[in-house]
Amino acid sequence: MTLRETLEARITAALEKAGAPPGTPAIVQPATRAGFGDYQANGAMGAAKKLGRKPRELAEAALAVAEIDDLVAHAEIAGPGFINLTLSDACLNRQLADYAATVIAARPAGADAQRVVVDYSSPNLAKEMHVGHLRSTIIGDAMARVLEHTGHAVLRQNHVGDWGTQFGMLLTWMNELANNDDALEHELADLETFYRHAKQRFDSDPEFAQAARDTVVRLQSGDPDCLRRWQQFIDVSMRHCEALYARLGVSLTREHVHAESAYNDDLARVVEDLDAAGLLTESDGAQCVFLDEFKGKDDQPLPLIVQKRDGGYLYATTDLAAVRHRSRTLRAQRMLYFVDNRQSLHFRQVFAVARAAGFAPEEAQLEHMPFGTMLGEDGRPFATRSGGVVRLSQLLDEAEERAYALVTEKNPELAEAERRDIGRVVGIGAVKYADLSKHRSSDYVFSWDGMLSFDGNTAPYLQYAYTRVRSLFRRAEVDPDSFDAPITLAEPAERALAMQLIRLPETLAVVTRDGLPHLLCAHLFDIAVAFMAFYEQCPVLAASDAALRDSRLALAQRTSAALKTGLSLLGIATVERM
RNA sequence: GCGCCCGUAGCUCAACUGGAUAGAGCAUCGGCCUUCUAAGCCGAGGGUUGCAGGUUCGAGCCCUGCCGGGCGUGCCA
Structure with a gap:
């Protein structure tokens, strides 16, 4: 349970004791302003309204009975009935003392761990991957990593189009x-x-x-000659994808591929099962499923067509087969589909039919995690632009080249091989972060300069913050992996950094729930900003005494752990210097 | 026609079950390298959150209407 969840539970209990109905949410959030403490609870106002009581009075009563002394140093009622909470130094220090184990480490599988299918990337093997494939691939991969980190059993599924x-x-x-x-x-x-x-x-x-x-x-x-040719083509195309995955640092391998064609033998069975379940209707010669909740034009029922008049099957049939396979064979409890939002209706229908037919049990979580369309710089959908799309490999070449040129300019004394390596890590990181840092569901504009920027809220900024920590340890001639020291938080910049550091698990919890890795990007950026301020204001190696130096080194060490772990969950690597 | 999504600073984007004074980056302008990496830091300007109503202690977020854009809507995926 994260700190925020603990506070939520404690304040919720307090509200109940103070007379609010059971389950009244405390609504604990990070404080919206520095002067309001570290967290704020907003739930008293809504609860008071339902009870016809004065909000401040209810908040006061809840606070009086709240058991939060082990966490909170100051609590006060503000405005119409906000409860503002300031964490105690003891609480902060407890979190920081065992930071690697309690905050950073991957959670072991617990009682609430799920088997989660993450369906992502899924390129069409008929063509080369282009920049439009970046979103599903990058976002899905980050989500797979975050889910694993938070204790879930992740089943990656690359539903490639090979048929x-x-x-x-x-x-x-x-x-x-x-x-x-x-x-x-x-x-x-x-x-x-x-x-x-x-x-x-x-x-x-x-x-x-x-x-x-x-x-x-x-x-x-099933003509053997055709199949041989087909296999030859698929192999070439698949190798091409794998080369790009390797270059991007995407964790998909051949074992995660479960192609469309793998469901071929299930398709007839799916239609039979639908028929047996009484869901099948023939309409204009096609086999369809009509559900009441889907209406088309003029309130006409909207079909999900599972078999064409000529007997051929459609992608709806394949997706139904996939749901069944994932539920029955893979025993998935949650299935996440990182697929373009244009397929929203399709998935709503497929999920509804899958449940109706019993392909997935009622309690299975079937979630389409839609992402927006990548637009060209003219604001129109990328793929429709004349002149073709930008190849992914082309974009990555340019990214690596620009990053290499920059590091050569900044640090010409580094060896060629190291500068090439930094160019790769920084260039690829910049491209991935540019995509990951935007809300997945909104359309976004592809821009070379945006994708290849190394300033401000970018991966290179985070990687740079990391190298600053590493540089401190190199100069101090201390091994960061074995170093530890008591941390005291005296300066505001130290405390602000510590707060950002200990909140990481809260962010991961939200990312896991909502499938929004841009929230992790934003938090890592907040950590890096807080570190940069700390770095400017608090001398580390030149600190006034050894204990202070070690305290700051320890704080810097936590920062590097948070950044390295956070970036690795986004699928972005780090370097020792840049 | 119907359905879904979107409209926030010059540009690109945030804003966590409705919370306090809507935040970043880029760009612009002004400072900061004889002290831990200036891919950085500090500061400034920049907003009627498309428009008009409504709901309530409180709305960028919820409801209604309108304007503008995208996507989908029975035999492609």
């Missing part, structure tokens, strides 16, 4: 090139070009288009 009509076109193009191994090799080296050439042939040559459609049928009927 469907466009593969007929690609395989046909492969066949045309097949009599020339070098040409095929060369074409496959660049999937974007490969796709474009195949599409050109498809659009311009009716015979090719027909062959492509025939190939789809052969593929789906």
